[in-house]
Amino acid sequence: MRRTVSLTKGLNLNLEGGLTSKESVGKACVGRVAVVPDDFPGFVPKLDVKEGDKVSIGSPLLHDKNDPSVRLVAPAAGVVEAVVRGARRKIERVVIAVEAAECQAETCEPFAGADADTVRRALAESGLWAMMRQRPFDVVPNSAVKPKAIMVTAMDTAPLALPLEESVSGKTAELKAGIEVLRTLCSGPIYIGVERGSSLPDFDGVEMVEFPRLHPAGNAGVQIANIDPVNKGEVVLTLDIVTLVRIGSLALTGKPDWTVEVAVTGSEVEHPQVVTAVAGAEMTALVGGNVKDDGRHHRVISGNVLTGVPVGEDGFLRYPYRQVTVIPEGDDADEFMGWASMSPSKMSVSPSFIGRFLRRKFSPDARLNGGRRAMIMSGEYDKVFPMDILPEYLVKAILAKDIDRMEALGIYEVAPEDFALAEYVDPSKLELQKIVREGLDYLRNEV
Amino acid sequence: MKALRNYLNRIKPNFEPDGKLHAFRSVFDGFETFLYTPNSTSTSGVNIHDSLDSKRVMIIVVLALMPCLLFGMYNTGYQNWLAAGAASFPFWQIMAYGFLAVLPRIVVAYVVGLGIEFVVAQWRREEIQEGFLVTGILIPLICPIETPLWMLAVATAFSVIFVKEVFGGTGYNIFNVALVTRAVLFFGYPAQMSGDKVFVSTGSICGLGYDLPDAFSGATPLGQIASFSGGDLELLNLQGNVISTWDAFLGLIPGSFGETSTLAILIGAVILLATGIASWRIMLSVVAGGLLMGWIANVFATPTYPASFLSPADQLLFGGFAFAAVFMATDPVTAARTNAGKYFYGLLVGVMAIIIRTYNNGYPEGAMLAVLLANALAPLIDHCVVQLNVARRMRRLRQSAE
Numbered sequence: 001m002r003r004t005v006s007l008t009k010g011l012n013l014n015l016e017g018g019l020t021s022k023e024s025v026g027k028a029c030v031g032r033v034a035v036v037p038d039d040f041p042g043f044v045p046k047l048d049v050k051e052g053d054k055v056s057i058g059s060p061l062l063h064d065k066n067d068p069s070v071r072l073v074a075p076a077a078g079v080v081e082a083v084v085r086g087a088r089r090k091i092e093r094v095v096i097a098v099e100a101a102e103c104q105a106e107t108c109e110p111f112a113g114a115d116a117d118t119v120r121r122a123l124a125e126s127g128l129w130a131m132m133r134q135r136p137f138d139v140v141p142n143s144a145v146k147p148k149a150i151m152v153t154a155m156d157t158a159p160l161a162l163p164l165e166e167s168v169s170g171k172t173a174e175l176k177a178g179i180e181v182l183r184t185l186c187s188g189p190i191y192i193g194v195e196r197g198s199s200l201p202d203f204d205g206v207e208m209v210e211f212p213r214l215h216p217a218g219n220a221g222v223q224i225a226n227i228d229p230v231n232k233g234e235v236v237l238t239l240d241i242v243t244l245v246r247i248g249s250l251a252l253t254g255k256p257d258w259t260v261e262v263a264v265t266g267s268e269v270e271h272p273q274v275v276t277a278v279a280g281a282e283m284t285a286l287v288g289g290n291v292k293d294d295g296r297h298h299r300v301i302s303g304n305v306l307t308g309v310p311v312g313e314d315g316f317l318r319y320p321y322r323q324v325t326v327i328p329e330g331d332d333a334d335e336f337m338g339w340a341s342m343s344p345s346k347m348s349v350s351p352s353f354i355g356r357f358l359r360r361k362f363s364p365d366a367r368l369n370g371g372r373r374a375m376i377m378s379g380e381y382d383k384v385f386p387m388d389i390l391p392e393y394l395v396k397a398i399l400a401k402d403i404d405r406m407e408a409l410g411i412y413e414v415a416p417e418d419f420a421l422a423e424y425v426d427p428s429k430l431e432l433q434k435i436v437r438e439g440l441d442y443l444r445n446e447v
Numbered sequence: 448m449k450a451l452r453n454y455l456n457r458i459k460p461n462f463e464p465d466g467k468l469h470a471f472r473s474v475f476d477g478f479e480t481f482l483y484t485p486n487s488t489s490t491s492g493v494n495i496h497d498s499l500d501s502k503r504v505m506i507i508v509v510l511a512l513m514p515c516l517l518f519g520m521y522n523t524g525y526q527n528w529l530a531a532g533a534a535s536f537p538f539w540q541i542m543a544y545g546f547l548a549v550l551p552r553i554v555v556a557y558v559v560g561l562g563i564e565f566v567v568a569q570w571r572r573e574e575i576q577e578g579f580l581v582t583g584i585l586i587p588l589i590c591p592i593e594t595p596l597w598m599l600a601v602a603t604a605f606s607v608i609f610v611k612e613v614f615g616g617t618g619y620n621i622f623n624v625a626l627v628t629r630a631v632l633f634f635g636y637p638a639q640m641s642g643d644k645v646f647v648s649t650g651s652i653c654g655l656g657y658d659l660p661d662a663f664s665g666a667t668p669l670g671q672i673a674s675f676s677g678g679d680l681e682l683l684n685l686q687g688n689v690i691s692t693w694d695a696f697l698g699l700i701p702g703s704f705g706e707t708s709t710l711a712i713l714i715g716a717v718i719l720l721a722t723g724i725a726s727w728r729i730m731l732s733v734v735a736g737g738l739l740m741g742w743i744a745n746v747f748a749t750p751t752y753p754a755s756f757l758s759p760a761d762q763l764l765f766g767g768f769a770f771a772a773v774f775m776a777t778d779p780v781t782a783a784r785t786n787a788g789k790y791f792y793g794l795l796v797g798v799m800a801i802i803i804r805t806y807n808n809g810y811p812e813g814a815m816l817a818v819l820l821a822n823a824l825a826p827l828i829d830h831c832v833v834q835l836n837v838a839r840r841m842r843r844l845r846q847s848a849e
Contacts (some may be wrong), residue, residue: 013495305493325494327495330486334452334483337482341498346498347495350722352503353499355498367486371500371574374618376501376618378779390832408840408841409840410840423493427503428501428618433493434491434492
């Protein structure tokens with residue numbers, strides 16, 4: 001009998017542009033890929049390559065200044081086309097022009113069954129270590145970390161997302177090998193969070209925990225908070241089940257696998273579909289020609305509408321997303337007295353909008369729909385925050401930079417993504433995810 | 448609508464930092480965002496936002512207050528007709544009279560309050576916040592109709608500046624701004640805020656209504672109770688007839704402008720609850736607290752405290768109790784913010800309102816003071832709830848350390 005956690009707080013957004021089929025329509029022809037260090041919080045990038053270098057799949061591109069064995073690697077073979085730097089020479093992304101899709105890959109010795117040190121080194125050098133996160137702080141874990149537990153999430157409840165389980169069906173061998181690898185990292189429990197009624201088989205030494213399909217129940221942080229909450233001084237590793245399969249397949253074969261199934265979704269996409277591509281693939285390869293030509297401004301988001309990054313049509317697929325969402329930008333709209341609207345096409349959780357009661361899908365744009373205000377309404381965040389935490393008070397403690405208060409209110413248990421729904425429903429339009437990220441970074445530097 | 452948009456676009460440069468009207472940038476911005484939803488899109492975090500914003504929240508509260516305002520107009524006229532001993536009650540004339548009586552008060556409250564908001568917003572280089580839209584309509588509703596306009600202006604200015612702006616504006620205040628306005632009037636000018644002369648409009652306006660004689664007495668039911676000195680307690684209306692429970696429910700009794708009609712307040716409550724704007728937890732627990740304390744007072748009824756003879760239901764119908772429960776206690780900024788805290792906060796308001804009105808003969812009504820007291824205690828209530836959460840986390844930490 002699997003353990004079941006029932007969560008009642010949360011919200012599934014009913015958006016237009018969902019997938020009709022979960023089968024991939026084929027391989028996208030990817031000309032360029034990019035690795036963006038910003039997608040790996042806590043990772044201080046140091047370059048291992050320069051423009052013009054030839055790289056193969058799995059070649060190191062960057063390493064962490066504070067933990068040099070942890071690397072980010074090339075997901076495709078080719079030539080380093082550009083190292084794009086921003087203000088103060090910060091490395092924004094490393095772009096690779098893909099040359100031969102089936103090119104040589106950097107392989108390592110298969111390490112299934114190896115000792116802990118070998119496993120850790122192999123994971124760090126393969127680039128897969130950086131795909132994991134830890135609580136507290138939601139950062140790339142240190143390669144020597146001793147976690148009290150590991151949380152693997154096998155569900156993606158984000159709006160319009162491709163269900164995670166679909167991507168790993170039939171990969172039981174890899175999953176088993178992956179779990180073996182996790183075992184060497186952690187002496188504590190390993191949990192896999194699955195959807196209620198999931199067909200994923202049970203594995204030895206792993207506790208399967210069922211959650212309802214109600215966003216944000218798919219967030220690893222929400223899952224661990226409801227099973228085995230993180231206390232001060234403890235570390236929990238979190239990863240999704242696709243990363244677990246990658247770890248398993250690396251352990252079995254020594255070959256890295258950077259293919260990724262990407263859901264192309266959103267109300268401004270002509271044909272919502274699943275495309276097989278490679279991590280960091282350019283957007284043009286994923287959505288090119290598939291965006292509605294309706295004269296509106298578009299927002300091309302790498303990821304889902306809640307946590308994803310608006311990258312534009314010339315951007316790249318960002319980690320950890322396996323999804324692209326295209327929605328109207330909305331900056332070209334002229335809405336007269338929008339606050340008074342009785343239109344049924346307005347999406348809201350508030351019963352003051354008719355749309356709240358209709359079983360229909362919505363196509364919201366990226367406007368704030370109001371001005372930024374102080375926190376006025378109370379209890380709005382709580383309704384979509386399924387953890388034993390008082391989000392309003394935690395946010396206020398972060399804004400006040402009060403470290404003791406942040407600790408007392410549970411900042412070690414949260415990640416910015418957990419606040420995404422609260423940020424969506426907030427009538428005061430506060431930038432909660434940004435506030436939480438800054439708070440986590442501040443705390444990490446101070447303690 | 449296109450023409451209006453074009454006009455706004457044309458005059459907008461005047462309000463930019465180097466335009467000749469840049470001192471009114473906040474005012475222009477306020478009107479522009481009121482007329483047209485701003486096109487600003489999200490730059491960080493979530494890419495879509497819920498359609499609800501603070502403008503809509505505030506306007507819904509103003510809408511919910513409309514039944515009280517309209518009924519207040521009628522009742523103001525009705526009381527004047529009644530006091531003059533009129534035989535017929537022409538509806539439209541009464542409404543017109545009530546409208547003319549309250550209009551200057553609404554104008555004064557808005558001009559003074561919004562004027563200060565505009566100046567402060569410009570000074571702080573912020574957007575104008577909508578909070579005063581509600582406060583400005585609440586102030587005339589909770590004050591006696593005969594409050595002199597200059598007093599209203601002074602009290603409004605005082606509370607907007609010292610209760611809201613010095614704390615940082617809407618969302619930061621500790622006390623309910625409208626209630627402090629009334630408290631300033633109550634303690635600053637007691638003669639004009641209580642007694643038997645102020646709750647009924649005594650003069651004719653633009654030829655409508657009646658000029659009442661100086662000897663006229665129009666005490667509210669709670670005023671009659673407070674000045675009660677033995678004998679049978681009978682609450683009388685302006686013609687000397689007994690006030691029925693039905694009259695009290697409809698609100699055809701003397702009282703502050705907008706808070707006499709429990710019916711109109713209930714309509715407002717339905718609007719607020721159906722739209723999810725006000726907290727049902729607070730409303731429910733204020734009523735529960737009022738009934739509980741009313742019942743206790745009634746069980747131990749004593750002639751020393753004549754209000755204790757009122758039944759618990761009457762306690763809810765008279766005075767400002769219902770209005771406070773629906774519109775004042777539920778102000779999200781000054782109420783308790785945690786869900787558990789809201790129950791306790793509401794109970795406190797309900798119980799204190801009845802205690803003050805029953806056991807303090809100096810104050811005929813306690814709702815205002817009860818809400819202000821609960822406002823002051825709300826952070827403490829929340830602190831206790833938050834500490835429970837913190838204590839759970841600390842206990843977990845200790846357990847895992849063992």
